[in-house]
Amino acid sequence: MNRRSFVQRLGVGAVGLSVLEFPVSAAAQAVPAAKPAAMPAAAAANRIGSNENPYGPAPSAVEAIARTSLTGNRYPGQWTQTLTNTIAEKFSVPAEYVLLSGGSGDILKAVVYSYASKTKPFVTGLPSYESPTRSAQHVGAPLREVALTSELRMNLPAMATKAIGAGLVYICNPNNPSSTVVPLPELTAFIEKVVKTSPTTRILVDEAYFEYADHPDFGTVVPLVMKYPQLIVARTFSKIHAMAGVRVGYAIAQPKTLETIKEYHSNSGMSVMSLAAANASLLDVENMEKNRAMAREVRRMTVAAFETSGFTVAPCDANFVFVNIKRDSRGFQEACRQKGVQIGRAFPPMTSWARISLGTMEEMEKAIPVFMAVLGAPPVQTASLDHLDRLPNELT
Ligand SMILES: Cc1ncc(COP(=O)(O)O)c(C=O)c1O
CATH class of the missing domain: 3.40.640.10 (Type I PLP-dependent aspartate aminotransferase-like (Major domain))
Known part of the structure; x- marks a missing residue:
């Protein structure tokens, strides 16, 4: 197996060969071809409950993983x-x-x-x-x-x-x-x-x-x-x-x-x-800035959706929002879970507030109608909230 096919079998086929200019051990070359592991079923849910970053590691980090995996025989x-x-x-x-x-x-x-x-x-x-x-x-x-x-x-x-x-x-x-x-x-x-x-x-x-x-x-x-x-x-x-x-x-x-x-x-x-x-x-400062900008946009849209529907959102400076849903957040969490949206757990004593992590814009556009349906609020046209993005500071 050559280096290119080995790395492709690691599932990082997009890595340029320029990063692969290092010796590959015989053991590494002998790695059997493996199908990419199937994602567990839970991954199919809209996962916006653990304050994860939905965009995945920087391409430069993925490349570093591929490159160094072949030196995994050495202590770090x-x-x-x-x-x-x-x-x-x-x-x-x-x-x-x-x-x-x-x-x-x-x-x-x-x-x-x-x-x-x-x-x-x-x-x-x-x-x-x-x-x-x-x-x-x-x-x-x-x-x-x-x-x-x-x-x-x-x-x-x-x-x-x-x-x-x-x-x-x-x-x-x-x-x-x-x-x-x-x-x-x-x-x-x-x-x-x-x-x-x-x-x-x-x-x-x-x-x-x-x-x-x-x-x-x-x-x-x-x-x-x-x-x-x-x-x-x-x-x-x-x-x-x-x-x-x-x-x-x-x-x-x-x-x-x-x-x-x-x-x-x-x-x-x-x-x-x-x-x-x-x-x-x-x-990779550029990638970090990109992540920051995307999260900011999603946060503005999410805050606007809740506020337009009459819910209070805490001033937010993280990759999640904390919303006063005016009812028990455990019931809300479970109802959302049943509709495929996984949000954060309850945080006593503030059990009428829900913590919702920021997914991608696409994930939030799917999740927000679920939230509004569970909360009995009229559906929000997320596209109609665009104008709010341009108003300074009024949303956070
Ligand atoms: C405030 C805070 N600190 C620390 C952690 C732990 O992060 P990790 O162990 O993944 O670095 C978390 C995880 O969500 C967190 O919310």
Whole structure:
């Protein structure tokens, strides 16, 4: 089998041969021809429930996967270093400040295990991303959950008070499920305050949806890591980079802080393919901008559809919207599922709000009539909402 047919059998036949100028092992050449695996039945549903990116990984990332798959006999040390350096350069931090992970979920868990315990409470927003809360419960840490404000943003003043004497504060920004952000000046002031009033408390800022935020005062807290050993920032390739199934995430924090976290982090779960794909995707700014622009258009249309039908949508700065459907969201979720549209789970205590991820425009144009039918709202002509796209800021 030649290199071209091997790669075609990997299902990436579009990869140019220019990327295949490397030696192919005998074992690789002996890979039997395989039919592409059938997609599981669940994939046929309109999947807009897990905040995935519907557009697929960057072509440059797919190409990197194809290329490096043939070096899968080697441990991934070199790619670990390459991706670490690329991230460090992007954020202007030393490479020792970066910890890679097979998804950011493992980072969050390791941070909670490092700093929350039976005697060190865990502070979080309510509702917010639940996985760290579950980890905190697992270690028996007292929970200090702080309700979102009436604008569905993190209540930072209240969280600062709760942070006194706590082991860890978790700030999801943009917040999942509300899709709202806290502006950078407020978050900076919050971090400074917590460091001053409770210096042993750690602060974990989860920027999983960072690239989707359009709020003018939004920004990353990564530069503050240079100043504060208490601060840890988590990022993922699962969202804007469309690599949820590829599994890469990372933390940025001071080396001593990372040493502690590593006690609870396996540092495995990454392959030459995932690392090389992440590296290619991070360098592919053009593709990322394209993803961002497409998500923005879909978000505008989706928000307009709900608002035109009289439903309130939280200000949204992520790849999902949070809608007040004015009824139990579990029933709504199930009714949509039966009609082939899979949306997000319920987020207590806001059980009359539904979290809907942004699919492609085509997927949303199919999903919105389903939502309106289930909600008993008149059908919305999505094409007639086009004019709303041109009005500045009134929709988010
Ligand atoms: C806020 C937030 N953080 C982290 C994660 C985990 O992402 P991953 O483990 O895929 O990197 C998710 C997943 O949806 C999320 O919503």
